[in-house]
Amino acid sequence: MDTLDLSRIQFAANITFHILFPAITIGLGWFIVYFKLRHSFATDAAEQDLWLRCYRFWVKFFALTFALGVVSGITMSFQFGTNWPGFMERVGNIAGPLLGYEVLTAFFMEATFLGIMLFGMHKVPRWLHTFATFAVAISTTLSAFWIIVLNSWMHTPAGYEIRDGVLFATDWAAIIFNPSMPYRFAHVILASGLTAAFVVIGISAYRIRKGDPKPAPRMALRSGLVVAAVLAPLQIFAGDLHGLNTLEHQPAKVAAMEGIWETQRGAPFLVFAVPDQGERTNHFELGIPKAASLVLTHELDGEVQGLDDFAPEHPRVAPVFYAFRIMLAVGFAMLATALWGVYHTVWRRQLTPRTLTWYVAMTFSGWVATIAGWYVTEIGRQPWLVSGVMKTAEAVTDQPASYVALSLTVYLVVYAFLLVSYVGTVFYLANQSAKLEAENYGAAPNPRTPQTAGATA
Amino acid sequence: MSETTSILPLVFAGLMALSLLMYAILDGFDLGVGILLPLGDEAQRDTMLASIGPFWDANETWLVLGIGLLLIAFPEAHGIILGELYLDVLILLVGLILRGVAFDFRAKVPSDRKGLWDRLFFIGSLMAALSQGYMLGQFVVGFQSDLWSELFSLLSAVCVASAYTFIGGSWLIMKTAEELQQRVVSWVQACLWLMMLGITAVSIVNPIISPEIFAKWFALPQIIVLLPIPLLCGAALLGTSIYLNRLKHRNDEVVTRSDWIPFAAAIVIFLLSFQGLAYSFYPYIVPFEITIWDAAAAPESLAFMGIGVAVVFPLIILYTALSYRVFWGKATELRYY
Numbered sequence: 001m002d003t004l005d006l007s008r009i010q011f012a013a014n015i016t017f018h019i020l021f022p023a024i025t026i027g028l029g030w031f032i033v034y035f036k037l038r039h040s041f042a043t044d045a046a047e048q049d050l051w052l053r054c055y056r057f058w059v060k061f062f063a064l065t066f067a068l069g070v071v072s073g074i075t076m077s078f079q080f081g082t083n084w085p086g087f088m089e090r091v092g093n094i095a096g097p098l099l100g101y102e103v104l105t106a107f108f109m110e111a112t113f114l115g116i117m118l119f120g121m122h123k124v125p126r127w128l129h130t131f132a133t134f135a136v137a138i139s140t141t142l143s144a145f146w147i148i149v150l151n152s153w154m155h156t157p158a159g160y161e162i163r164d165g166v167l168f169a170t171d172w173a174a175i176i177f178n179p180s181m182p183y184r185f186a187h188v189i190l191a192s193g194l195t196a197a198f199v200v201i202g203i204s205a206y207r208i209r210k211g212d213p214k215p216a217p218r219m220a221l222r223s224g225l226v227v228a229a230v231l232a233p234l235q236i237f238a239g240d241l242h243g244l245n246t247l248e249h250q251p252a253k254v255a256a257m258e259g260i261w262e263t264q265r266g267a268p269f270l271v272f273a274v275p276d277q278g279e280r281t282n283h284f285e286l287g288i289p290k291a292a293s294l295v296l297t298h299e300l301d302g303e304v305q306g307l308d309d310f311a312p313e314h315p316r317v318a319p320v321f322y323a324f325r326i327m328l329a330v331g332f333a334m335l336a337t338a339l340w341g342v343y344h345t346v347w348r349r350q351l352t353p354r355t356l357t358w359y360v361a362m363t364f365s366g367w368v369a370t371i372a373g374w375y376v377t378e379i380g381r382q383p384w385l386v387s388g389v390m391k392t393a394e395a396v397t398d399q400p401a402s403y404v405a406l407s408l409t410v411y412l413v414v415y416a417f418l419l420v421s422y423v424g425t426v427f428y429l430a431n432q433s434a435k436l437e438a439e440n441y442g443a444a445p446n447p448r449t450p451q452t453a454g455a456t457a
Numbered sequence: 458m459s460e461t462t463s464i465l466p467l468v469f470a471g472l473m474a475l476s477l478l479m480y481a482i483l484d485g486f487d488l489g490v491g492i493l494l495p496l497g498d499e500a501q502r503d504t505m506l507a508s509i510g511p512f513w514d515a516n517e518t519w520l521v522l523g524i525g526l527l528l529i530a531f532p533e534a535h536g537i538i539l540g541e542l543y544l545d546v547l548i549l550l551v552g553l554i555l556r557g558v559a560f561d562f563r564a565k566v567p568s569d570r571k572g573l574w575d576r577l578f579f580i581g582s583l584m585a586a587l588s589q590g591y592m593l594g595q596f597v598v599g600f601q602s603d604l605w606s607e608l609f610s611l612l613s614a615v616c617v618a619s620a621y622t623f624i625g626g627s628w629l630i631m632k633t634a635e636e637l638q639q640r641v642v643s644w645v646q647a648c649l650w651l652m653m654l655g656i657t658a659v660s661i662v663n664p665i666i667s668p669e670i671f672a673k674w675f676a677l678p679q680i681i682v683l684l685p686i687p688l689l690c691g692a693a694l695l696g697t698s699i700y701l702n703r704l705k706h707r708n709d710e711v712v713t714r715s716d717w718i719p720f721a722a723a724i725v726i727f728l729l730s731f732q733g734l735a736y737s738f739y740p741y742i743v744p745f746e747i748t749i750w751d752a753a754a755a756p757e758s759l760a761f762m763g764i765g766v767a768v769v770f771p772l773i774i775l776y777t778a779l780s781y782r783v784f785w786g787k788a789t790e791l792r793y794y
Contacts, residue, residue, distance in 0.1 A: 064561045070514055071557035075550050077521055080528060082543050085536025092532025093758040100529040100762050104769040107518045112773075112780045115511030123783050168755050397536075399543050407547045414551055418558060425565050 021069030027196025029137030053216035086395035106143035152181035183242035195366025200224035202363025210434035228338035253380030327372035466753035469530035480519035489625015491582025508788035552584030590617025616655020627719035
């Protein structure tokens with residue numbers, strides 16, 4: 001493989017690993033604010049204790065997840081220079097300030113207030129601590145905003161002019177509020193909310209299944225289910241709007257998502273197919289007649305442009321096509337789980353072992369859907385790095401392939417090790433909590449007793 | 458952009474330098490504590506890490522800002538510098554990754570695994586410090602790869618790691634007490650001499666390899682204005698050395714009450730060394746090849762960024778100060794609640 005392919009795989013590996021953690025913390029930050037506020041405004045001691053326990057458990061989980069997000073994010077910020085110098089040379093005038101605003105408005109705020117939130121509960125006034133949890137949540141979301149602005153601009157560039165091959169900003173409002181930004185931002189924030197909700201659902205269910213008798217994990221489970229049931233339908237709505245926006249600005253991507261080679265009216269939605277780039281056709285098609293046209297044009301016989309119209313400048317079809325189906329399948333499974341959970345667990349207050357097992361199985365479902373979604377949109381943009389402006393191949397470094405192969409191998413080894421450690425530690429923490437809770441339950445623990453960072457709540 | 462009249466590139470070069478200096482001081486002490494970690498037993502290691510727990514993340518952010526400003530204001534230089542340092546950056550990043558996550562993992566994994574993460578914390582901190590020193594050496598010699606440049610970069614790696622250990626140890630002297638404090642003192646002393654060697658080496662090598670730098674330092678009347686930089690630096694080193702000796706032999710109330718002296722001296726030494734380097738290389742951003750005006754991004758981009766910097770920078774300083782105020786004094790056990 002050459003430097004370009006290796007660099008692309010390396011960037012994909014880095015960003016795939018990175019997104020796992022912000023996908024959780026962006027949503028979980030708001031869960032923590034909620035737990036903290038419920039604790040602050042609780043009227044009786046039992047309720048106070050209950051919400052404090054929710055806060056205590058999840059803040060620990062948040063800290064670990066956040067740390068992994070930070071370190072993998074720093075890696076990202078160096079990648080532009082080490083592997084994609086052409087990107088910054090051509091579009092640095094626009095990408096640079098957007099990244100800069102992320103660092104300035106988000107990174108420092110979240111890092112500083114995280115310190116106060118984690119370790120300052122007994123060192124600062126109560127209001128300041130609550131403010132710190134809020135500051136962490138808002139800055140995490142703000143960070144997502146700026147990075148989505150830049151990413152969206154790469155999909156639907158606006159507000160620039162080109163002089164001597166270099167891009168110059170002409171209208172910052174147009175750059176920030178570029179055509180796909182609002183849709184992408186909504187889609188990503190909702191995805192984070194859902195990812196976090198299912199992590200809360202799954203880990204809480206795990207604790208209950210391990211025999212944790214306390215009300216705290218049950219309360220967290222119910223909170224997670226309600227949030228998921230609200231967000232999942234919103235996400236499907238936002239996803240549809242985002243898809244229509246993509247159809248308007250990046251029709252080749254939509255054609256790849258739908259696996260449509262030739263322009264046609266009344267295009268079917270393919271539930272399954274094996275796209276064949278060489279033959280420019282699909283094998284083993286299984287489709288719902290006219291469904292793609294209906295979704296994309298809101299008419300049964302609407303015209304959908306095929307990939308042949310864009311050849312050769314369209315993405316590889318198979319990864320986009322499959323990733324899109326994985327995202328949809330997992331997304332609808334999340335919707336079904338959330339709706340059923342609200343009916344079964346929240347309303348009828350029932351928890352069967354089989355339900356609990358299913359909740360646990362869904363713990364990281366948000367990861368799968370989020371990554372699949374990112375693959376759809378990012379691979380779908382190829383061969384462009386900035387749509388219509390710059391191709392990915394033009395930006396790559398001239399480092400020898402052996403260097404990139406070495407760095408890629410090192411990253412993969414480190415990331416695999418960290419991912420295994422992370423998942424292992426998450427369930428270990430839940431397990432410890434369940435055990436401790438079970439032992440302490442009869443002893444009516446004093447919620448005011450401080451515990452060390454290593455201990456469990 | 459070749460408008461040498463514009464002040465914006467200079468402003469951003471200044472901001473970038475400030476960020477990197479902040480990083481060297483702040484994450485310098487974090488990394489130094491990490492390098493000293495094997496000194497302590499388990500309880501002492503907890504205390505050592507408790508002293509940096511609330512800060513390390515924000516401290517590391519100064520690096521992201523420094524590299525970010527390089528990327529924002531001087532995109533071309535960003536590509537060249539990071540391209541030259543491809544493998545060094547890899548070592549730096551793996552080090553920072555291990556160090557960053559070890560902090561959280563060690564507090565959460567089963568107790569028999571805690572040792573593993575403590576070791577990774579140490580290794581990560583050492584990797585990050587050494588690679589930064591190596592990169593500084595490479596920068597000073599203008600990214601040459603002959604034998605002498607390599608040797609110089611390796612020396613620079615050891616000396617920067619020593620400088621970080623020095624400031625980290627000084628931080629621990631201020632934030633800890635009794636046995637742990639005493640243990641740290643002799644290490645800080647050793648690092649002080651290594652750091653001094655490094656500063657001297659750079660000061661000698663710098664003018665030798667570049668007549669331009671030589672001319673800048675050793676001409677009248679500049680030399681009179683510049684002389685205080687090495688003199689002050691030497692005085693700070695000497696003063697710290699004397700203080701450390703007293704602390705080692707007379708660990709009473711009078712001496713321990715002034716336990717902030719080494720850390721303050723370390724900041725002064727970092728500041729002066731940095732100032733010396735900045736003076737040597739100005740106006741180059743890639744040594745002797747590209748000036749800050751050659752590499753600067755478009756003025757409208759810098760202006761847009763400037764607004765954000767002007768508004769947000771004071772806020773960052775403000776809540777950073779708040780955070781240090783909240784966790785003032787000797788380090789106590791880290792508690793989540």
